[in-house]
Amino acid sequence: MGVRIEKVDLPGIGVRHDLLTGTGRRVSVVSHRDGDHDLAFVDEDDPDSSSDSVELTDDEAAALADLLGSSISMTRLTSLAGDVAGLYTEQLLLPTDSPYLNRPLGDTKARTRTRVSIVALVRGTTVMPSPTPAEILRPGDVIVAVGIREGLDALSRIIANGPD
Amino acid sequence: MHETTVILIEVGALLLGMSLLGRLALRIGISPIPFYLLVGLLFGNGGFIPLDASADFFEVGSEIGVILLLALLGLEYTAQELLSNLKQSRVAGLLDAVFNALPGAVLALVLGWGPVAAVALAGVTWVSSSGVVAKMLRDLGRLSNRETPIVLAILVIEDLAMAFYLPILAALVVGVSLVQGAVTVAIAVGVVAAILFVALRYGRFISRIFTAEHPEPLLLGVLGLTMLVAGVAAEVNVSSAVGAFLVGIAVSGKVAHQASQVLTPLRDLFAAVFFVFFGLATDASELVSMLVPAALLAILTMATKVATGYLAARRGGIGIPGRWRAGLSLTPRGEFSIVIAGLAVSAGIEPRLAPLATGYVLITVVVGPFLARIPDTRWFKQRVRSRQAAVTSRSRG
Numbered sequence: 001m002g003v004r005i006e007k008v009d010l011p012g013i014g015v016r017h018d019l020l021t022g023t024g025r026r027v028s029v030v031s032h033r034d035g036d037h038d039l040a041f042v043d044e045d046d047p048d049s050s051s052d053s054v055e056l057t058d059d060e061a062a063a064l065a066d067l068l069g070s071s072i073s074m075t076r077l078t079s080l081a082g083d084v085a086g087l088y089t090e091q092l093l094l095p096t097d098s099p100y101l102n103r104p105l106g107d108t109k110a111r112t113r114t115r116v117s118i119v120a121l122v123r124g125t126t127v128m129p130s131p132t133p134a135e136i137l138r139p140g141d142v143i144v145a146v147g148i149r150e151g152l153d154a155l156s157r158i159i160a161n162g163p164d
Numbered sequence: 165m166h167e168t169t170v171i172l173i174e175v176g177a178l179l180l181g182m183s184l185l186g187r188l189a190l191r192i193g194i195s196p197i198p199f200y201l202l203v204g205l206l207f208g209n210g211g212f213i214p215l216d217a218s219a220d221f222f223e224v225g226s227e228i229g230v231i232l233l234l235a236l237l238g239l240e241y242t243a244q245e246l247l248s249n250l251k252q253s254r255v256a257g258l259l260d261a262v263f264n265a266l267p268g269a270v271l272a273l274v275l276g277w278g279p280v281a282a283v284a285l286a287g288v289t290w291v292s293s294s295g296v297v298a299k300m301l302r303d304l305g306r307l308s309n310r311e312t313p314i315v316l317a318i319l320v321i322e323d324l325a326m327a328f329y330l331p332i333l334a335a336l337v338v339g340v341s342l343v344q345g346a347v348t349v350a351i352a353v354g355v356v357a358a359i360l361f362v363a364l365r366y367g368r369f370i371s372r373i374f375t376a377e378h379p380e381p382l383l384l385g386v387l388g389l390t391m392l393v394a395g396v397a398a399e400v401n402v403s404s405a406v407g408a409f410l411v412g413i414a415v416s417g418k419v420a421h422q423a424s425q426v427l428t429p430l431r432d433l434f435a436a437v438f439f440v441f442f443g444l445a446t447d448a449s450e451l452v453s454m455l456v457p458a459a460l461l462a463i464l465t466m467a468t469k470v471a472t473g474y475l476a477a478r479r480g481g482i483g484i485p486g487r488w489r490a491g492l493s494l495t496p497r498g499e500f501s502i503v504i505a506g507l508a509v510s511a512g513i514e515p516r517l518a519p520l521a522t523g524y525v526l527i528t529v530v531v532g533p534f535l536a537r538i539p540d541t542r543w544f545k546q547r548v549r550s551r552q553a554a555v556t557s558r559s560r561g
Contacts, residue, residue, distance in 0.1 A: 009245060011245045012245075012319075028308035049309045
């Protein structure tokens with residue numbers, strides 16, 4: 001997957017990175033030396049100028065990057081199983097009153113009980129691929145699981161209410 | 165009243181007044197430089213209320229102001245940036261020099277001020293104010309525009325050219341014989357080239373003298389080194405401003421970033437003092453008689469600057485609206501023009517250069533920001549669009 005990014009130096013100010021999208025738009029990120037960032041969208045009438053530019057602080061830029069980064073990881077994960085018939089990927093949010101809260105992932109015995117594979121855990125903005133059974137489940141975790149419909153439904157019940 | 169008490173009162177009242185004017189400038193959307201110059205004119209020679217007690221303070225302060233202006237300019241650039249820009253935009257830089265320096269030189273010769281004043285006035289009209297232009301680009305939200313690197317490259321080359329121009333001018337104004345002058349110029353250029361080389365190769369080691377973590381030793385250290393080198397440079401006729409500029413370039417990386425943060429408030433204070441001092445030293449009554457030549461020169465060289473930016477942007481493959489944006493944003497002249505005029509006047513070359521430069525900078529700095537906004541107006545965009553439509557229909561038909 002080739003994405004074109006161009007880097008242009010802005011002497012005395014910082015660096016500009018341009019990203020050309022598949023639809024022909026140019027998105028520019030100006031990184032100032034003092035840590036500020038501008039996110040700019042190029043004017044379609046006049047490709048040399050920007051139609052709008054948003055100033056972002058360091059923290060805001062980091063948050064936006066994480067947001068984009070984690071949503072991309074999620075789409076990549078979901079596209080994994082797409083082509084095998086009958087196999088689904090699902091993201092299950094761990095309920096806040098789950099009996100498995102703060103317990104190892106292995107305690108759910110998901111594989112034995114439902115024949116579903118847990119392929120990743122998403123915690124906040126980080127994605128943990130292939131978690132070990134020893135991984136402790138935390139509030140707000142999202143479990144990414146691959147399996148058949150019935151198995152996924154069963155897993156969803158188990159993490160909410162415990163084994164029947 | 166005691167002498168120092170009077171100084172406190174005069175300087176305090178002046179700074180307070182300048183702060184109010186600075187806010188007014190921000191409100192209008194122009195640089196405060198013209199207001200500072202006007203304050204100086206008002207209180208200086210031939211002005212309404214002469215300042216006596218604080219004259220010494222303003223003289224020393226203005227010297228430090230020039231040094232800090234240049235040092236911070238140097239801190240903004242790394243030596244690598246200077247070199248790569250020089251390689252990429254040589255032609256634009258050359259064009260810029262020819263287009264904008266010549267009118268100044270010619271006017272000085274027409275006025276019968278002699279060749280040295282011609283060299284000085286050429287410098288005054290040549291250099292755009294990187295401070296004013298960079299701030300304008302930021303305010304107008306043009307940093308992500310494609311023509312902006314071209315505009316910045318021109319500014320960088322001008323600033324670098326000043327590192328060679330100022331020592332040459334400094335040697336010329338001393339008024340030595342031709343052979344002696346050539347030797348002085350050669351020494352000056354050699355010293356500048358040597359320092360640039362050291363900055364490029366060993367900048368890291370120079371930066372290592374300082375520590376970025378502690379602001380106070382950093383402030384004293386960088387300020388000390390800058391003033392020391394500036395003084396030594398002035399001693400060998402290389403102009404203190406250039407010495408300071410080169411120190412700024414040599415310091416790099418994290419230290420440069422921190423140093424510019426701690427030095428910026430000082431720069432703001434002393435640069436303001438510098439502009440006021442220049443106004444103080446300028447004869448206000450002479451300004452009136454110089455207003456017409458200044459206005460003519462301003463109109464002519466703003467037009468040549470627009471042409472410079474337009475052509476440079478065209479070489480860079482920028483569309484027509486972008487070319488106009490590049491050209492119109494380059495017109496303001498500022499600190500360098502005043503530094504150059506100050507250098508010439510203090511050496512006793514043509515006193516009328518000061519009022520001319522003051523008037524000239526006043527006009528370009530005030531008009532520049534309004535010119536720069538023209539390409540953003542609906543009127544301009546429609547004109548460009550209808551012009552383009554006419555061209556395409558003609559080429560089709």
